[in-house]
Amino acid sequence: MSEPLTARVVGPAPHITSKESCGGIMLWVVGALAPAAIWAAISMGAPAVLTLAVCIGATLGTEAAWNAIARRSQTIFDGSALVTGLLLAMSMPPRTPWWISLVAGFIAIALGKMIFGGLGWNIFNPALVGRAFVSLSWAGVIAAAENYGWFRVLSLPAVGEYDAISGATRLALAAADRAASGAYGFDLAAQYQPLLFHNLEGSLGEVSAGLLILGGLVLIVRGIIDWRIPVGYIGTMGLLSWAFGSDPIFNVLAGGVMLGAFFMATDYVTSPMSRNGRLVFGIGCGLFNAVGRFFGPMPESTTFAILFMNGLAPLLDRFTRPRTFGWVKSDE
Amino acid sequence: MGRAVFRGGVHPPEHKDATAGLPVEWAPLPERLVVPLSQHLGAPCKATVAAGDRVERGQVVGDIEAMVSSPVHSPVSGTVAEIGTTLTAAGSVVGCVVIDRDEEQDLDSYVAVPDGDDRRARVRAAGIVGMGGATFPSVVKLTPPKGMEITTVILNGCECEPFLTCDHRLMLEQPERVVAGAGYIRDMVGAKRVVIAVESNKPDAAAALKAVATEGIEVTVLPTRYPQGAEKQLIYALVKKEVPHGKLPAAVGVIVHNVATAAAIADALELGKPLTERVVTVTGSVARPGNYRVLLGTLVSELIEAAGGLTGDVERVISGGPMTGMALGSLDVPVTKGMSGIVALPKGMAAAAVSDDQPCMRCGRCPESCPMGLEPYAIANYAHRAMWDAAAKRDALDCIECGICSYVCPTNRPLAQLIKVAKAAAMAKGVKA
Numbered sequence: 001m002s003e004p005l006t007a008r009v010v011g012p013a014p015h016i017t018s019k020e021s022c023g024g025i026m027l028w029v030v031g032a033l034a035p036a037a038i039w040a041a042i043s044m045g046a047p048a049v050l051t052l053a054v055c056i057g058a059t060l061g062t063e064a065a066w067n068a069i070a071r072r073s074q075t076i077f078d079g080s081a082l083v084t085g086l087l088l089a090m091s092m093p094p095r096t097p098w099w100i101s102l103v104a105g106f107i108a109i110a111l112g113k114m115i116f117g118g119l120g121w122n123i124f125n126p127a128l129v130g131r132a133f134v135s136l137s138w139a140g141v142i143a144a145a146e147n148y149g150w151f152r153v154l155s156l157p158a159v160g161e162y163d164a165i166s167g168a169t170r171l172a173l174a175a176a177d178r179a180a181s182g183a184y185g186f187d188l189a190a191q192y193q194p195l196l197f198h199n200l201e202g203s204l205g206e207v208s209a210g211l212l213i214l215g216g217l218v219l220i221v222r223g224i225i226d227w228r229i230p231v232g233y234i235g236t237m238g239l240l241s242w243a244f245g246s247d248p249i250f251n252v253l254a255g256g257v258m259l260g261a262f263f264m265a266t267d268y269v270t271s272p273m274s275r276n277g278r279l280v281f282g283i284g285c286g287l288f289n290a291v292g293r294f295f296g297p298m299p300e301s302t303t304f305a306i307l308f309m310n311g312l313a314p315l316l317d318r319f320t321r322p323r324t325f326g327w328v329k330s331d332e
Numbered sequence: 333m334g335r336a337v338f339r340g341g342v343h344p345p346e347h348k349d350a351t352a353g354l355p356v357e358w359a360p361l362p363e364r365l366v367v368p369l370s371q372h373l374g375a376p377c378k379a380t381v382a383a384g385d386r387v388e389r390g391q392v393v394g395d396i397e398a399m400v401s402s403p404v405h406s407p408v409s410g411t412v413a414e415i416g417t418t419l420t421a422a423g424s425v426v427g428c429v430v431i432d433r434d435e436e437q438d439l440d441s442y443v444a445v446p447d448g449d450d451r452r453a454r455v456r457a458a459g460i461v462g463m464g465g466a467t468f469p470s471v472v473k474l475t476p477p478k479g480m481e482i483t484t485v486i487l488n489g490c491e492c493e494p495f496l497t498c499d500h501r502l503m504l505e506q507p508e509r510v511v512a513g514a515g516y517i518r519d520m521v522g523a524k525r526v527v528i529a530v531e532s533n534k535p536d537a538a539a540a541l542k543a544v545a546t547e548g549i550e551v552t553v554l555p556t557r558y559p560q561g562a563e564k565q566l567i568y569a570l571v572k573k574e575v576p577h578g579k580l581p582a583a584v585g586v587i588v589h590n591v592a593t594a595a596a597i598a599d600a601l602e603l604g605k606p607l608t609e610r611v612v613t614v615t616g617s618v619a620r621p622g623n624y625r626v627l628l629g630t631l632v633s634e635l636i637e638a639a640g641g642l643t644g645d646v647e648r649v650i651s652g653g654p655m656t657g658m659a660l661g662s663l664d665v666p667v668t669k670g671m672s673g674i675v676a677l678p679k680g681m682a683a684a685a686v687s688d689d690q691p692c693m694r695c696g697r698c699p700e701s702c703p704m705g706l707e708p709y710a711i712a713n714y715a716h717r718a719m720w721d722a723a724a725k726r727d728a729l730d731c732i733e734c735g736i737c738s739y740v741c742p743t744n745r746p747l748a749q750l751i752k753v754a755k756a757a758a759m760a761k762g763v764k765a
Binding site: 274 | 342577647648654656682684691692694700704709743752
């Protein structure tokens, strides 16, 4: 007999795995968001950088501290808290006071994720939980905060006259016009270009819908997110906007729709796992976002539309179970 | 050709280049052979020889009278050293006949199986079992139950497992044996249609088969996608029928045989040759990867030595392919009728030893890739909590154990492994889905 050759590891098949990992997927999401985030930081300047830094620092810090206190193995390197922090910052106006960002980051991780048991166990999108908490708690403070221009270190050429607008966003103006007269005081179609490329109103994620779409498409092509959610979401939002007598393109480009459809609603943990479920989920997000925008108290309803659908995700999975192969009616 | 022809599936790196171009060569003959008395699914054989007996190559050394059984033969001429037990690749201990071979061996001669008109009897006497790995006695499949009409015979030459190339080389080097076997199987079951299915990554094999294909034998090239060679998926791809839950392929008028099995059937019927050797792909981290013709009963350790030995930091040695094969705890186990390959996986390529405390991030990859349309994450969750009835309600028993769910999981949850446990437990409890 030969020299002793001993295999080292035994275990059931399969014996190989794909190279896909949680950290790798999260890095792709960060990479897909990076162009829009960097462009926002350049365009909006120091307040945007501060918001990004505080949100990300708060989410990572909260998760690290929670793990340490709960004596769980450290999970901050799986990339999930980084994505939450980045998404949270993108959903905040740059002029948000730093302490509000801090609270938002803490709430996002502590109440949005860790209290459920960490990654994979939460019901609601953590970043949106954080954003919803502070936007309900300190709506007035956020609205009244200094304009971004006060902090701006790098000034870029203004894009059209709307660079001069401060405070109210186009979305808010459009809603006010609609409420007052049923007609718009400005040309919605003329807003496509600034909304796509350089818009300094609203949150960091509203600076360039174009860069968000680009990042979202990269994630779809790379197979990281399912097209059914953004297509269902944006399609429904556009269709309903048109049905409600507004401009569909303006309505999907304005506000948080692109950030929500490509990056928030596609969060693995809080969206359905079945393909049909995802399509219904996307359509539901678009439906509630549109209903909220046209009939709700505030034009910006992305956060609550997605949070609501998050709650329905397990139910959607239940009603859209795939048919097991072989469970067919026999021919005879 | 890129069109998917079954639901789900993945395309893992193929790793076939190392051996796909290498002609089959004889492995050195071992001095002593350990021939297991159970190399098939079904009743184990009883030894028909005793220690000290002379045996000839091809002589029956073990058999049993049972509906699902298959005899085993001596691969060499020699002397029975003992009737004992041996560890198998699957980790079980079975009876075996240990044979010391004569110095001189004439591999071209053997004791032929008894002549006769009953072809099925000759297939059984030759000890032929499914050589794709399932090792189900072929004669049983060739005897469809009364009232079941077989319309289509499918020969499985997909070889969709990464690394393995033994069927590829067989189809390329001896296509006429495969085609002859296809004809015999068709005649025995009275089918109208015969399809030999080959994945698109083996165009040379498909061409070789087409060149010798006789009247009425089709050669179909299917997309390269794992698990194209899984029986139910293969049937669906070719005849667009789903084998109903809990039924055999015969229920949709189909039987599937591996191409190597077909070639062995041709040998048995034309030459009276019993099954005493097979082609094994030895690859991965070995010095001389290759496709070796190996006498059954050769130890895996000897075979690896014939391939130049293990190289580098080998973490797992697999019998079969890396998606469905068995990790060997000991290399001193004999080569058997269903062993298609020995794959030495180095550190980094082999899956890390896993624990199931990794969270599910609900990415949806497992239900998306499952070729049976299951939701592996859900079944695994039930298995983790020992909720066998709930697991069975989610069709755990329909799992074909292809391993895709574990393969695609980004957090490396042992999904397939948990589902296997659920299946075994549900079956032991007699749970009905």
